[in-house]
Amino acid sequence: MRKHIAATVDVARVAESVRSIPDVAFATDYRYMCSEGGQTLLRQAVKEHGLSRIVVCACSPRMHEATFRKAAKAAGLNPYLVEIANIREHCSWVHKDKEVGTAKAIALAKAAIAKVRLNTPLTAGESPVVKRALVIGGGIAGLQTALDIAEAGYKVDIIEKSPSIGGKMAQLDKTFPTLDCSACILTPKMVDAAAHENITIHTYSELEKVSGYVGQFEAVIRKKARSVAVDRCSGCGLCMEKCPSKKAASEFDEGLRTRSAIYIPFAQAIPNVPVIDREQCLKFQADKCGLCAKICPAGAIEYGQEDELITNKYGAIVLATGFTTIDPVRFGEFGYLHHKDVITSLEFERLTNAAGPTQGKLVKLSDGKKPKSIVFVSCVGSRDTTERGKSYCSKICCMYTAKHALLVKEKYPDIAVKVFYIDVRTPGKGFDEFQRRAVEEYGVEYIKGMVGKVTEEGGGLAVHASDVAAGTKIVAEADLVVLATAVTPSSDARKLASMLSASIDTDDFYTEAHPKLRPVESPTAGIFLSGVCQGPKDIPETVAQAGAAAVKAIGLLSKDKLLTNPCVAHVNETTCSGCLACEKVCPYGAITADYKQVNSKGLKERRLIAHVNEALCQGCGACSVACPSGAMDLRGFSNKQIMAEVDALC
Amino acid sequence: MVYNYYPGCTLSTKAKKLDIYARAAAKALGFELAELKEWQCCGAVYPLAQDAIGERLAAARSLAAAEDGKLVTLCSACHHVLKRVNADMAANGEICAKVNAYLGEEETYHGQTEVWHYLEILKREIGFDEIARRVKNPLTGRKIGAYYGCLLLRPAGVMQFDDAENPGILEDFIAALGATPIIYDYRNECCGGYLTLTDKQATGEMVGRVIASARQKGVAELITACPLCSYNLEVNALGTEMPVHYFTELLAEALGLKEEETACR
Numbered sequence: 001m002r003k004h005i006a007a008t009v010d011v012a013r014v015a016e017s018v019r020s021i022p023d024v025a026f027a028t029d030y031r032y033m034c035s036e037g038g039q040t041l042l043r044q045a046v047k048e049h050g051l052s053r054i055v056v057c058a059c060s061p062r063m064h065e066a067t068f069r070k071a072a073k074a075a076g077l078n079p080y081l082v083e084i085a086n087i088r089e090h091c092s093w094v095h096k097d098k099e100v101g102t103a104k105a106i107a108l109a110k111a112a113i114a115k116v117r118l119n120t121p122l123t124a125g126e127s128p129v130v131k132r133a134l135v136i137g138g139g140i141a142g143l144q145t146a147l148d149i150a151e152a153g154y155k156v157d158i159i160e161k162s163p164s165i166g167g168k169m170a171q172l173d174k175t176f177p178t179l180d181c182s183a184c185i186l187t188p189k190m191v192d193a194a195a196h197e198n199i200t201i202h203t204y205s206e207l208e209k210v211s212g213y214v215g216q217f218e219a220v221i222r223k224k225a226r227s228v229a230v231d232r233c234s235g236c237g238l239c240m241e242k243c244p245s246k247k248a249a250s251e252f253d254e255g256l257r258t259r260s261a262i263y264i265p266f267a268q269a270i271p272n273v274p275v276i277d278r279e280q281c282l283k284f285q286a287d288k289c290g291l292c293a294k295i296c297p298a299g300a301i302e303y304g305q306e307d308e309l310i311t312n313k314y315g316a317i318v319l320a321t322g323f324t325t326i327d328p329v330r331f332g333e334f335g336y337l338h339h340k341d342v343i344t345s346l347e348f349e350r351l352t353n354a355a356g357p358t359q360g361k362l363v364k365l366s367d368g369k370k371p372k373s374i375v376f377v378s379c380v381g382s383r384d385t386t387e388r389g390k391s392y393c394s395k396i397c398c399m400y401t402a403k404h405a406l407l408v409k410e411k412y413p414d415i416a417v418k419v420f421y422i423d424v425r426t427p428g429k430g431f432d433e434f435q436r437r438a439v440e441e442y443g444v445e446y447i448k449g450m451v452g453k454v455t456e457e458g459g460g461l462a463v464h465a466s467d468v469a470a471g472t473k474i475v476a477e478a479d480l481v482v483l484a485t486a487v488t489p490s491s492d493a494r495k496l497a498s499m500l501s502a503s504i505d506t507d508d509f510y511t512e513a514h515p516k517l518r519p520v521e522s523p524t525a526g527i528f529l530s531g532v533c534q535g536p537k538d539i540p541e542t543v544a545q546a547g548a549a550a551v552k553a554i555g556l557l558s559k560d561k562l563l564t565n566p567c568v569a570h571v572n573e574t575t576c577s578g579c580l581a582c583e584k585v586c587p588y589g590a591i592t593a594d595y596k597q598v599n600s601k602g603l604k605e606r607r608l609i610a611h612v613n614e615a616l617c618q619g620c621g622a623c624s625v626a627c628p629s630g631a632m633d634l635r636g637f638s639n640k641q642i643m644a645e646v647d648a649l650c
Numbered sequence: 651m652v653y654n655y656y657p658g659c660t661l662s663t664k665a666k667k668l669d670i671y672a673r674a675a676a677k678a679l680g681f682e683l684a685e686l687k688e689w690q691c692c693g694a695v696y697p698l699a700q701d702a703i704g705e706r707l708a709a710a711r712s713l714a715a716a717e718d719g720k721l722v723t724l725c726s727a728c729h730h731v732l733k734r735v736n737a738d739m740a741a742n743g744e745i746c747a748k749v750n751a752y753l754g755e756e757e758t759y760h761g762q763t764e765v766w767h768y769l770e771i772l773k774r775e776i777g778f779d780e781i782a783r784r785v786k787n788p789l790t791g792r793k794i795g796a797y798y799g800c801l802l803l804r805p806a807g808v809m810q811f812d813d814a815e816n817p818g819i820l821e822d823f824i825a826a827l828g829a830t831p832i833i834y835d836y837r838n839e840c841c842g843g844y845l846t847l848t849d850k851q852a853t854g855e856m857v858g859r860v861i862a863s864a865r866q867k868g869v870a871e872l873i874t875a876c877p878l879c880s881y882n883l884e885v886n887a888l889g890t891e892m893p894v895h896y897f898t899e900l901l902a903e904a905l906g907l908k909e910e911e912t913a914c915r
Contacts (some may be wrong), residue, residue, distance in 0.1 A: 332815025338833055455835035455863065 002445050005058070005095035006031070008092040008101035014057060018109050023117060025049045033058045039071040046075035053116045057085040057109045078121035080566065080636060085112035091427060106650055114648035118641045122566035127615055129215040129562055130315040131155065133553050136496065138208060139167020140186060140539060141531025141546045142320035143193045148550030149318075150198035154557045157312065158193065159205045159221055161492070162251070164269035165190055167322055171252060171346065173353040173360075175539055176403040177434035185353070187268045194270045204275055206492075208309060210317070210499050211589065215562045217314045225305040227276035228262070235272035239292035239301065240264065248280045254347045256365070257357035262292050262301075267355060276303075316553040317500065319510055319522070320492055320546065321532040325485040326381040330388050333484055334380065335454045340366040341461055342454055342481045345376075345397070350403055362412065364479055371479030373416040374408060375463045376401045377451045381486035383422060390486045390507060395536040397453030397484035398425045402435040402444075404482065409442035416478055418445045420465050428538070447474075454481055466481075487536040501587065502527045509535050520549040528552050567636035568617035569624060571610050575631040578608030580622035582632050590616035591623060653771065654716040654763075655683035658728035659691050665725065665877035671902035672768055674722055679776055679784060683722060686687040686715050695844070703748045709735040710749045714759035724768045724898070726876035729875045730801035730809070733765045737808045767802065767811065769819055769875065769897070778826040786906035787820050788828025794900070795869030796820030796831060797860065798838045799879040814838065820873065823897060827904040836863035841882040854888035861892045 005011065008064035011029040019027040026049040030038050033056060045051060054077065061084040069079035087105040110178050131148050137144045138160030146156045154259035158165065170190075172182035193199050202223055209220040243260035250259040252266045258264075264272060282289035283303055293301035328336040328344055336342045341364050343351070354360035364371050378397050381389040398421070405417045424446065426432040438444045449466040456462070463476040489508040497504040502522040503511035512527050513521040520529050529551040531542045556562075569582075573596065583591040596609045610632065612623075623632045624639060633639055663671035676683050689712045697705035709732050713721065723729040738745045740761025748757045752827065755848030772781060798817055806814035817838060821831035839860060864872060870891040874880050883894045902908050 329816070332813055332817075335835065337816060338835075453835070453839075458868065 003092060005088050005092040006041050006093050008098050010098060010102040010103045011281060013102055014105045014109055015107050018113065021110065021113055024113065025051055034064050034067050039067070042068070042071045043075040043276065046072070046077060052077070052081065053119060054082045055085060055109065055112045055116050056082065057105065057112070058089045059088040060086045080122040080488060081119050083116040083119065085109045111645040111648040114644040115641045118638065118644055122635055124563040124566050125614065126561045127215055128563050129557060129559050132157070132314050132317045133318060133557060134159070134217070134219055134312070134314040135318045135320055136318035137167070137322055137531070137533070138165030138201065138203065139320065139322045139531065140169040140189070141322060141542050142318070143189050144543050144546035145191055145318050145320055145530045145550045145553070146199050147189065147196065148547050149553055150196045152554045153198070153555065155198050157200045157202060159202045159207060161204070161206050162265065163204045163275040164265050164271070165193065165201060166269065169539060170266060170268070171349055173349050174403060174407065176399045177430040183268060188367070190268065190270050201270070203271060207496065207499065208480065215315045215556070216615070217317055217526065219312055219314060221310045221312065223308040225307050226230055226273070227278070227302055227305050228274050229300045229302050230271055230273050232298045233273045234298050235264070236297065237264070240576040242291050242295055244289060244291065245280050245444045247281055248277055253350045254344070254358050256347060256350050299457055316526050316528060316556050317531050318528045318530050318549050319502065320555055321442070321490040321496060321533040322424055323487050323532040324490055326390065326488050326520065328380060328483050329486050331380060332375065333453045334451070334481065336483065339454065339461060340457060341479060342483065343396065345400060345404065345482055345484045348482045352407065362408065362578060370412070371415060373478050374416070374475055374480045374482065375478035376405055376419040376482045376484065378419065378484045380422045380483040392507065393425065393535070394487040396487065396538045398435070399428070399431055399538065401484050402426070402438045405444040406438040406442050409438070409444060418447060420447050420449055420451050420463070422450065446470065449535070449575060487532065489533055500524065500527055509533065520545055526556065564615065565619055567619040567635050568614045569612045569619070569632055571612060572631040572633065573609050574600055575629050576609050577629055577631070579628065580610060581626040581628060582610050585622040585626045587620065587622065588616050588618050651681040651775070652684050653681060653720055653722040655685050655722050656689050656712055656728060656732065657685060658723070658725040660725055660876070660877040665896070667899055668724055671896065671898035673909070675898060675901045675905055678907055679781065681771070681776070686712060688715055692728040694727060694731065696731045696734045700745070703745065703752065706735045706738065706745065707752055710759060711753060713739070713763045713765070714753065714755060716763045720764045720766050722766050722771055724834055724875065726799060726801040727878060729765065729767045736763060736765050736806055738760050745761040750878060755828045767875070769823065772823065773819055778822050781790065782826040785826070785828055785904045787904055789900065790828050790905050792829040793832050793868055793870045794824045794829045795834055795864040795867070795872050795881060796824060796837055797872045797874045797883065799874065799876050800840045801876060803838055812823060820897065824873070827900060832864070832867050832869045834864045834867040834869060836860040841879045842886070843878060846882055846886055850886060853882055854886045857882045857883055857887045858890055859888050861887050864892065871895060873900055
C-alpha cells in the first residue's frame, strides 16, 4: 500500500541528523513540502539563512523536481542547485519498519548533500519550434487530432499506410449505443480533413525514418508507388471494372469478397484514386495485360512510378496507429479455420453492412442461407492469461456484441441469439441500459460461461460450453458463430516505437508519460498518443483522447522556443583519446567526431575528438559510463558528483 | 542413428503392430531403435497428486536409464507419463529430491533425458519430405483421419507436441505417405480412456461421436498412436465402426514393408 512518507520514516529525526553535517546551514521538516506553504518555507529559508544549495527529501524527482526548481528560482537561486533525495518511492514505500526506513532516509539525504556540494549553476539553452505537426495514422483518432490542430491554425501532415484514410471506423456498420451509421458520421470528418487548408494527407505512405527532438523532428516519409497519378485520375472506376485480376481478398471487407488488382478500397475512400496492388497485377507479375493503361480516359496509369521519399520538419508527432484484432486461428477450439460459419465480429460488421458483400443481408457464408440461430462468443483472446491470448480486457467487445445481438433481433426476430460471456462490462453513458434492452426487450439470451469447442453437427454448428449459473455443460445449436476477438495494437507499433524512442508496454500499446496525470503524452518529449494505440477504447473515448492529444500538441506548437535540458554530456578534449566508445553506445546519434588541434601535456597535436550535439543529447549518461578515460561527463550528474554520492552512502 | 527406445508393456502384448512396424520402418529410414535394457511400466496414468512419489518412480527409473540424450516412445500413454514425470524432475525440486532419494542411484536424475515421440523423430530428425521421397507404395486416394486423442497433446505447455486445439503433425504425416488427410472436429477429443473398465456405455458414446464426426467429413479409416484409443475405437463404438490402424502400420505399408510382415515378426 502506498503510504504517507511519515508512516515509515521519522522525518523529524532525518532533519535532526543532517543538521550537524558540515555546510548544512538549515534543516527542518514540513508535512506538505510541495504545497504552497512548503514552497514559501523554502523561499524564506533561502533568504533568512543565505542558502546557496537546497536538498529536498521528498517524493521522486519525476514527480516534483520541476516544482522545487521553480521555487528555488523564485528565491533567486539557480534551479540546478536543487537536489532531491527520493525518500518516498525509494524508501518509505518499500519499507515497513520505521527504524530501517528512517536510517535509509538519512543515508539518502546524506548522499544528496554530498552531491549538491558539487552542483554548478546551469543555464537551459533554447531551441526553436517548427510550427507543423505530423500525425501517424488516418483513422478516427488521427483525423480528429489533425482537424483540431489544423483548426488552431497549425499545419498538419497525416500519414496513412493504407490507400485511404478512414481506418477501422469506416468498416463498421452501426455505432453503440446510439446506433448511428458509422460511415455517415465518419465520412464528413474525412472530407473535412481532406479539404482543410492546413492539412496534407499522405495515404499509402509510411514513416521511414525520424531524427531530431521535440520542436525539431525531421521525418522521412515513404510514399509508396500508387502506380496511378493522383492529379490526373478522375476516380471513374473503369480500370477496376475491366481489370482481369479479381482474386485478391478485399482488406476492407475482411476477405469476405474479392477485389481487383487495381482498386479503391471502399466507395467513400479518400483519395478516390485507385492503387495497383503489384503482387496481384498481371502487368507487374507477368508483364502481360496493361489493360488499365489502355482504357484509362485520363491517361493516369503510371506503371513506372517509384516510391517517393519526402523529408519534412515537425515540431510535434502524434501517434494514432490504431489497432487490429487477434488472429482467431490461434484459438483452434473455435474452428475458425475449418468452419466457414465461424466468423469474427469485424467480419460480422461487413456482413450486416448495407455496403458490404451481401448488401447487408445476413447470410451464412457456407451456403448463402439465412441463419436460424447465432451464438456470439465474447473474450476470444481477451482476459486470457495463457500465452495464446492477452491478459487485458479489450473494453469494447461487450458493447459491440450487445449491439450485434440487438440489431439481429431487431431485423430478424425469428433468429435465436445467444451470447456466451465471462462478465458483461458495460460502464459508459447509456451502455448498461443498451445491453439490458438487448436482453429484456429483444430476448437475447446471455449465458455466463466459456466456450470449449465448436463442432459441426448435422448441417449446422454445435457450440460446446459451460453454463456457470446452472453448473452444467451445454451444447448450443448455431448456424453462425461470431467471435469477439481481442483488440491488439497495430503490427507496426513496436517498429515505430523504436524509431521514435517512444515507450511501449509488453502488449505493444504505447506507454503514457504518467498513467493518470499525463495520459496523452509519451515519455519522449514532443510525442503524443491518440486513440487505441495507447490502450483499448471506444469511439467517443478515442475522439476525446484525440482532442486532448491535439491540445497538447497545440500547446507545444504555440511556443516559439523551447528551453533545452542543460544536463547534457560534454567532452574534455584534452583527455579524449578518440576511441569513440561513446558514439557506439549513444542511442540518440548525438555524438560525432572531428579531427581537432588539441593541447596535450604541452604538446600540440591534431587528433580525433568526440563531439556532443547538445540539441540531440538526452542526458542519459551512457557515454560517460562507456568512456574509458573519463573524458565524457554529464552536466548535473558528473562523475565526481556520482562518486560523492556513493562515498556518502558507503 | 541409434535412439534409446522405450516400448512399454502394451506394445509387447495387445499393440504388437504399433511396435513391429515402427522398428521395421526405422530400419528402412536409416535409424535404429535400441530398446532400453531395463525398462519397466511407465505407471500408465500420470499421478496428479503432487505428493504421489511412488507412482512416479517407475517412469523416473526408465528415464534415468536412458543415458545419453533422447528417449524415444511410441505409445501415447507412455509418452504422456514419461514426458510429464520428466518435466516434474526438471522443474519441481521437491519431487525431484524425493524421487532421487527412493531411486538411490549414485548420480541424481533431474530431467536430463529428452523424451521424444516416434512421430517427432519422423518430423524433426528425418523430415516428412524425406519420408515422402522414400515412399514406395503411395497411399494415393485413401481418405485418412488422424485421431490424436488427448494424451499426446495436453497439457500443451508440458507436452509441447503440437497446437492442442488445431494439431497438424499427423495430417502432415498422412500427406507425406501420399494419402489425403481429412480434418474433422473430434480428432483431439477424448476416447473415454480407462472409463471403458467401468462404464462401457459412456466410452461407447464418446468414440461414437469421434467416428460419426470423422465419417461426416468423408474419412474412410482412422490412424492413432495410442493402444487404448485404438481399443476403444475398435471395440466400444456403439452402432458404428470404422477401420482403425496404428500410424506405424500405414508407414510400413507406404514404405513397402508390409508384405514383409512375417519377416518383421
